[in-house]
Amino acid sequence: MEFRVEVFWSTDLPDGRATHLLARLERLDIPPVPQVRISDLYFLRGNLSVTVLDRLAVELLVDPIVEGYHLQPIHAPRAGDGALAVEVGYLPGVTDAVADNLLRRARLMGIGGLEAAATGKRYAFGDSLSTDDLHTIARELLCNDVIQSYSLAPFRPAFVPHAEPSTHVETVPLQPLGDSELTRLSSERVLSLSLAEMQTIRDEFARLGREPTDVELETLAQTWSEHCQHKTFKAEIDYSCQGGLSRVLPAGSQPEPPYDERIPGLLGSYIRAATETLARPWVRSAFEDNAGIIDFDDDFEVSFKVETHNHPSALEPFGGSNTGVGGVIRDVLGVSHRPIANTDVLCFGPGDLSPAEIPDGTLHPQRIAQGVIAGIEDYGNKMGIPTVSGAILYDRDYAANPLIYCGCVGLAPKGSHRRDPQPGDLCVALGGRTGRDGLHGATFSSAELTHETGATVGSVVQIGDPIVEKAVLEAVMIARDEGLYTAITDCGAGGFSSAVGEMGRHVGADVELQDVRLKYPGLRPWEIWLSEAQERMVLATPPGNLPRLQAICDGLDVEWTVIGRFTGDKRLRVRYDGQLVADLDMDFLHDGWTASTMRAVWTPPDYAEPELGSQPDLTPLLLQMLGHPDVASKEAVIRRYDHEVQGATVVKPMVGAASDGPSDAAVLKPLETGGWQGVALGCGINPHYGRVDPYAMAWAAIDEALRNIVCVGADPDRVALLDNFCWGNPRLPDRLGRLVRAAQGCHDAAVAYGTPFISGKDSLNNEYKDPQGEKRAIPPTLLISSLGIVPDVRQAVTMDLKAVGSLLYVLGETRAELGGSLYYRLHESLGCSVPGPQPGAVETMRALHRAMRAGLVRACHDCSEGGLAVAAAEMALAGRLGLDLSLAHLPRSPVVDRDDVALFAESSGRFLVEVAPEDAAAFEEALAGHRLACLGSVSAAGSAEGGDLSPGPLSAPDPNPLPVTSSQPSPRFQVRGLHGDTVIDCALADLLRAWQPPEEL
């Protein structure tokens, strides 16, 4: 029998869930909806009496204080209000963690009759709507047909269908195939192998005198995939450079003369080369492990990894970002570190895009953003890892291709990581069960897959279950501390195939797939082997340690299975029920592919500088910039992430008098480390510069990532970087040419700043067809993440102005660099004069850091998007204090002769620094020889002249700063221009209003 339990809100208090949905309904093109009632649906199958069902409902499903319920057989007519309703449920095979928990709990309660469970939601609307309206609501807001289905009639769940175990292994004949057939086979099976690679495989099996099995072919395709081998970054490149900023410092002073060059490989020639040139002794692991590792102090080390999960998030935003976070956490677990922080950088299409502008087949950017943010919130918060750093960018070109960068930082006692499995060690899988999740990534459409395999649809998109991963994390930490394993890795892309193949590379492994625990039967051997089901780790464990590992796992409710052993014969053998289904030589598997030669051309675009008239009053422009989605307050998002858990966040993502100012970077002081040393996390990203010159973009991103953490007190000589490239199709020479430029910029800037790369990742082929059918790439987007050491967190500095009377200094030179700037973009232009490298920037940072260590800095903020004007306004906003500035002595290049250029140029290497008047002399001495000027002072309420110059009461501030909307006159934000005229003058309250978005995401 199948039953349905509907749980509804029953009190007079407003239901926040319903209120929230009503607000979102207002944006749809439907008649006004006065009310909605939301119920949770539970579908239960089994031999269950009404008494047992009632007990289940009362004990587990209903909150008696605020909820009521209806219980009925699933096929009975619904006892209801007759209101128009949409009911939504999951497609079969999609992870439904609530239903799984319900089943587990019912078993604990001794209710054996419950065989299956599923969940859903019911949305009942008044009768003001037509059924067409309901379909609109369902499609636009309530149901994503990648993982769900909906019905206007009572929803009928498809419980996981019964299926027989499948043992079918196919032999794939390659010998008779010619070139075109090999190419077709690669594409039909979504192997993504080139013709040359298919030929290599065919010839290898000819040598062996047999044909490959599907398991072997899939294993080779996975191991040789772009994702796992970074073929583009290892390929030899014939590069033709047609101009752009010169790579010879001072860069930009001369244009690059045209030249041709053969580059042995981007990774080796540029990214790794920078790390090797710098040879920093505190780098413990760069590009070798799942995450990069540096020394923290004498006892601990820190790791950092950033991944992208773009395509899955475009299809199913919640599940995509959810598993993106889960995946990068496992990367950190894969170096035996305890995760201590998450980061996320998100690029979306504009939230106000009209339906006509949305590329076909994609979700509205706002829906993508909401889902992605909810997915990050869910996974990070439930893992108990603070989400502390990130950025959100909006651009039309991300509408079809949103970018989701997920990062994770780990901490461990030095030398915790082990990576040498020994012959005889057992291969143990921990954590989640294996299903069809994520087979072949997201290249299959769900319909095709269902049609072809008669299977469930959960195959394309992975949904996470963070609590399973949380328990795995705890088990791994204990096993690590007790030395129970010799190697560990995560199951990410490629599943067991990748994990076991990689771990056993130098020893060999023998695996029995029949022992793998499955979510549901019916998976073919290759599907078990390749599944990208979440929350799984693989350990190599000496047999003697197994009983202890088992006890740890059982105690934490972590499922574990011995799936094979490491052998010593350097072969990868995979069996199903004892039958050999794959037998590959490890050397061929890992090294059998040959790097290709690719062609790249870089031609600098000939964009013109826009001719903008000068305006005497720049206040409206500043307000417009503060309200731009890239700059406006992200508080509504940040507060949804737990940034306090673990108790280590000593500089939070939001700072200042009202704790809402945009912090340059987060600082963590882990509770378990001794002393006061901490880590700072920052990032730099600006795709608009990349549209003009990716070389300049790389410099600017590295400069910003570094400046961010120097602002909060990181030592510029103890900073490591991560590179994450999101790019178009690298087989197109212009795309690859831009990638070459960016990689060269990464190299040159990293060497100049002394900041080694320790990890990186690329996501290529981010292309889509525009409405005219033309292929368009996303703007080349490089994210640089920075990890730095703060010698003493008690000396950390934040960006909010602290006290009336302080002086505000600018450090660094302002140049006529407006290309790609927010200023130009507000005028629908891009320009060409992107920020170039600043010679001597790192020396300036060192001097600033020394001044901070000496306690001479009250606040510090970097100038980036929106230039000096936005940076100064943010400092004032965060401190709820005024500023009275003059540009007369602004250090600038001679061509900067206009106030808009001076205020909005985005030149690199610049800081705004608040200094107490009594420290001014010492500060100026500490920065002697660097481009420095005092621009003015922090002013009090209503002051036009800078106000009282006596030092502010830093020791006893007002614990309850008054909101600026009170009757007291608001502080003013005033700037006099290069020639003494007032160019910006407004109340702080106006800045605040512009900067705080009217509606929350």
Add this chain to the structure above:
Amino acid sequence: MMKPHVLILHATGTNRDHEAAWAVEAAGGQPKIVHVNELHDRRAYLQEFQMLILPGGFSYGDALGAGRMWATDLRWLFQDELARFIESGKPVLGICNGFQALVKSGWLPGPPEHGIQATLTRNASNRFECRWVWLAADPGSPSVFTRGLATAVYCPVAHGEGRFVPRDSATLERLRTQHLIALTYTSAGGAQAGYPENPNGSVAGIAGICNERGNVLGLMPHPEDHILPVQHPRWMRGEGGHLGLPLFAQGVRYAAGH
């Protein structure tokens, strides 16, 4: 004085166990993090401890409602042990998810024979909220944790389901007259709080309640995340004090003397 042994009950998905342990240590207690399964399998015994903390997090993923399944653990697996512990007067502190479990198992405001008298449901904003809040203690409350608390406590909340709703107005009245509302959200100046100072829309600004005897306290905010001055969001502006530590210190002191 002997350091009292404090059991921090870890269920799959709780995640502020270590901060709670840290706070207990700073308060002079000896914390031990013990998984629910260890208690259940008799590898650890509740009665050997002088104090119990149910920490924050997402026990069992908060599937079926925050703290709900953990509450069923308390009711089905540990009802007798917990009753003995509480009835002997030993202190119990439930933080966030632990508070939800204590309310949903009937221990708060208690006694469980009176049934479920309140809930913690979805925030009125319908969002998870991570922000710092001010907490004022009722000086007349019997709670052993808030007794003698001289100043307001300032600490973060981080939850999506913290909206306290009593069963009915009679229940609210009883909580008031018996001074069981040990902690209330206030504005920074101590005035009555609206959103966001009351971050979840709790009825009567209720942040924490205790039982009649005063030895069981539950609260949504996280005093364990404000033990050190550098955890304060505005320490670099010279602000400080109002630590969460005294709540733990009071509990540990009471446990030691009990």
